Amino acid sequence: MSSSTNNRPLRDLLDRCCDTTRPERLQLAWREFYVRYNELISLSVRNTCGRYNFNRMNLQTSEVVKDMALEVYQLLCANNYRNLQNYRNRDDETAFKAWLRRVSAHRTSYLVRKFFSRTSNDQEVEVLTQHIGTLDPDTCWELFEGVVDICRANSTRDHLERDLCIFLLWVFEGFSEDMIRVHPCLGNFGPEVPRNAKYHLRKLLRENADLLDYG
DSSP states (O other): OOOHHHHHOOOHHHHHEEEETTTHHHHHHHHHHHHHHHHOOOOOOOOHHHTOOOOOHHHHHHHHHHHHHHHOOOHHHHHHHHHHHHHOTTTTTHHHHHHHHHHHHHHHHHHHHHHHHHOOOHHHHHHHHHHTTTTTTTHHHHHHHHHHHHHHHHOTTTTTHHHHHHHHHIIISSOHHHHTTTTTTOOOTHHHHHHHHHHHHHHHHHGGGGGOOOO
């Protein structure tokens, strides 16, 4: 591939990758996309996989990385290339690479938890907290809004709103159980309340994990 092709402006490349009216040019555009970004996608996938400690996955890491990277490409191409078409910051290569890393990490995290997760509750919490720590504030807040929507739609539990506040402080803000228990906005309750809230919401999210797909 020529150097002029490698230096093609991002906006032009993304437009070509979404233009189905010229199949041959579309195929060439995706070859160029692969050359420019496959190493970045694969590294993001591998790093995300590395945050999990699943024995079954560790035995086949290289194959998992290949499969997860393919899933990322499928996500980018889904619904007539919707994700690429909707990407707005088309003149900023650095911002696009950061976005592509997040997409790769999100998709990988979802699939790993779906197909390999047999971890203890504490491991799940640690992995989720670490993953959230890699996200920008807007993406982090969108993720929490997704959690809220799922819980409100699938739970009849009393004090659900209080439980959601506990979950926000615990997972998204890094509060300890003791810090949550004495938080002035939550009122006084026993030490079992944060623990029970975390258990209930964690179980609810695990049962509805497919609804947290980033696609």
